[in-house]
Amino acid sequence: MPSFYSKRDLQFQLFENQNCLELTHLPYFADHSEETFKLVLDSAEQIAEKSLRPLLTEMDRNEPQLVNGKIRIHPSMKSIIRQFGKDGWINALFSYEEGGQQLPWTIHIGAGYIFQAANYSASVFPFLTTGAANLIRTFGTRALVEKFTPKMYSGDWQGTMALTEPDAGSSLSDLSTTAYPTDQEGIYKIKGQKIYISAGDHDACENIIHLMLARIQGAPAGTKGISLFVVPKHRISGEPNDVLTQGIYHKMGYKGAPIAHLMIGSNDGCEGYLVGEANQGLKYMFQMMNEARLGVGMNAVAIASAAFQASLAYAKERPQGRKITEKDLSKPQVPIIEHADVKRMLMFQKSVVEGALALLIFCAILSDKISQETDSEKKKQGECLLGLLTPIAKSYPSEMGVLSTSAAVQILGGAGYTTDFPVEQYFRESRIHPIHEGTSGIHGLDLLGRKVLIEDGLGWKLLQQEIQASLEKSSKFSALDSIHQLFENQLKKFNHSAAQLLFKMNQGPEIFLADATLFLEATGLICVGWMWLNQSVTAQEALENGSAEQDFYMGKIETARYFMEYELPKINGLTERFHSNSYPTLEMKREWF
């Protein structure tokens, strides 16, 4: 049994609580079945257990280093990345004609969950390549596709997303890397620098293919003047392409994956290939970024899962103290899982991990459906709902992942603070997720300032409909009465407060958006509460149908109850703000600090 995720729960999420098999009714996925999906997941588990998990600690203790202008990473990564290529993971999503397997993204991200839970650093290399290759095949010319993607699919070449610059982090509109036209159509000279580029350079692959944002000379200011380029480290000829590794960032966690600082065209020798049309770069990137953001949510859940499993195993074995009612000190100590407060911290983790996983799988299935949707109205609806859920499904797991891994550390106590156990590493690794692929603050603005309002609130209305449908289902099970009631009451209160907040739009964007991050947090609680409502229904149905797995399903129902009793009420601490007319964060002046 793997120690870093619950196989039983992943199968529950995919095949019982939600039905990923309905995807196989769509022509693109028609060759797939429960059997092929499970084969994929089993093979992910094998790689995770045999190749990735054993390197978890080692990759943390032996960070990548910049040596003679090249980043040296853990030597095992070379064969692991090739293995990912050979086994078809990198292009699994793509069509048969492209050599892919037409695998639903849902299953791919499910496999990713297993990889990431085993060893987050090691897992990012192939996923980055998939994302980069996907940009080329979706928006690039046939020539570009043929030139670059085959060696990316095989794992010989690494793909990256090169967005951030020293002066353009959250504010992408300010990026200044420049592309100068050349005599050759579609080929530009690129000049600038990029920072924080994940897998931006390393010695496990022969070439690094950057999907890079830059501004064509003379392009409009802001986001409307940004174009997308393929910028390889080495040209196809093998010559260097004037992409120099200026530095490597040493980080708190997630150390096995190198993050590079790149100088582009310092010697005027960097060629880049325009992808698609000029000035459409950010649009292209964002089409992929939704998936990248859900991917980050999944990374966060995966790490939280590994920490949860580690602390659960510890809590079952570590004897310490006695039941609070036991005064006889000659009795042996009990495993700490018997203490209510330890159980609380375990249930907290379980509720975060399995609740967020459910939300991400909901989004993944929705995303797969949208990709195959032919009815434009339905496609728009799906996109609005997915667009609305994306900042939530990225941010809830990211923010809660830090607290969840922190609870794992707490359960181990002093031992958890030492490097003798992996939980401290999980805690350090989890801290990146509220930052990369858009900080939580940015996602708050995205949710309240854009996604809630798009198409006259279509996404919001659809979310409410989905939740109402779940409530209708849960109302039919008397055993779930209290869970149903707690959720329904909280939802009503939340919707009332959210309406209050929406009224503030009249007062201008500063006031309206001042507490966008709190709105994001509250909406996250509602969405994950909704996911727990669904899980309790699925579990109750199974119990009423006489399932033999009493323990598993009772655990689901009790954790749903935990969520409604302990987590959902936190909304009340947030929504008071939506009713307030006092704005300390706007009033405060920098001189006052």
Added chain:
Amino acid sequence: MPSFYSKRDLQFQLFENQNCLELTHLPYFADHSEETFKLVLDSAEQIAEKSLRPLLTEMDRNEPQLVNGKIRIHPSMKSIIRQFGKDGWINALFSYEEGGQQLPWTIHIGAGYIFQAANYSASVFPFLTTGAANLIRTFGTRALVEKFTPKMYSGDWQGTMALTEPDAGSSLSDLSTTAYPTDQEGIYKIKGQKIYISAGDHDACENIIHLMLARIQGAPAGTKGISLFVVPKHRISGEPNDVLTQGIYHKMGYKGAPIAHLMIGSNDGCEGYLVGEANQGLKYMFQMMNEARLGVGMNAVAIASAAFQASLAYAKERPQGRKITEKDLSKPQVPIIEHADVKRMLMFQKSVVEGALALLIFCAILSDKISQETDSEKKKQGECLLGLLTPIAKSYPSEMGVLSTSAAVQILGGAGYTTDFPVEQYFRESRIHPIHEGTSGIHGLDLLGRKVLIEDGLGWKLLQQEIQASLEKSSKFSALDSIHQLFENQLKKFNHSAAQLLFKMNQGPEIFLADATLFLEATGLICVGWMWLNQSVTAQEALENGSAEQDFYMGKIETARYFMEYELPKINGLTERFHSNSYPTLEMKREWF
């Protein structure tokens, strides 16, 4: 100006918001004055800036190592510890006869705040020695005092508190290190092992003096059979005393301070000296532990202060994005402190740091008063109030310190996750505090299961009286109306819910204590809210008296408002539990996970 704490705020806390000078009216402290206090604090700042802060990163990157059975620490610590001794920091609290300065603990812990904010690891060595020496001088014979304390005061010898064992962490009653009587009165042969001993061995001092808990052969089971011993690493003669360093723990943070695993008397050669009476060890230790616990609270605030200052400086300088109302992209980017969400994260940190600091100084002044109180009734009252506040003043800063340093990381974004800035180190270091000197779970039980109930709730009543007195004061300032109202309303709701919870005592300890940690968290919010109410009154008074420091005082009032608007409402997410009759953490079974 030091970069790791606000000198202005510390002076506000000690001399304006609270009046530490009233301590100088007590005979023991009568030689002191504002001048001597400020001299002490200034000299702490000098050491902190010149000796401690420059080693912060270095001590993190070069961890102590166990080499040939001895722990090797940063070579600079040798002279730093001697400096602490020479300057009189280690025995500053003690009487003139003992060579001390009769310094109030309030000023000592204020100086500690400065040291800890500069370099937490480096700061712990002298504070541990003070704690250990204090146990010997308070409970030991004159002979023991003379034998051991002079070289501890000079910094030649290190003191430790040796409590934890492999099977006795949170459950101290289960400790099994044994003391066997010898022919010599007061001298015992000690046998056992101790883990997680801070500064338990290192090469910067000539000897290590452990204040060790052990059970005299045949002593009663549980906490009633625990005695306290002085167990030196080397005997006075210089011979080794069979205390072997079996291992060193490598940790997530706070790496400069070594934590040892010790084998005691493995070769039957360890002699220990009984301190005070047999079987009174835990009582003695706990008398010191209150101070140690408040000390941990202070450590947590200090680290949060350093992170706050670092992120504040960054936010003032780092340009990124524009005001939400600014659509002209040709305008330069603004420093991120202009963004409401960044200000929110800064105000959160400011509210945690300065609110918790106020609470700790309240406790410190109270502790100094109690130590000099001659009226037994007043002493009991003081002890009940301080006893009640201790778990809160330890746990609020510890738990919030993790979130506060996390907010500092978030403000720096990707940069904050790298080792180029100190905030990631502060985040790692902060994580120890909810664990050591009693986990938050243990303090929850201590608060609700003991401290609230002691002397028919005397401490609780006194706390309510203190808060009411503050409300009376704040009611006189119309400018503080909304702050006053928000606090008063929340307090009423909280007291109502707390009463609900107390009724549950009838249902037995399991139900009554199931949510003790949540009660601790809610009480922490109330106490720190109370501290912010006080600070707003002090600031408003200063403004009305025409102070020229408008910025400083306006910042206080606006942060008080922030606390009432953003932090205090979190109580509502906690108190719903006190009204609930559903107990998922009791119902959940281990097989269900």
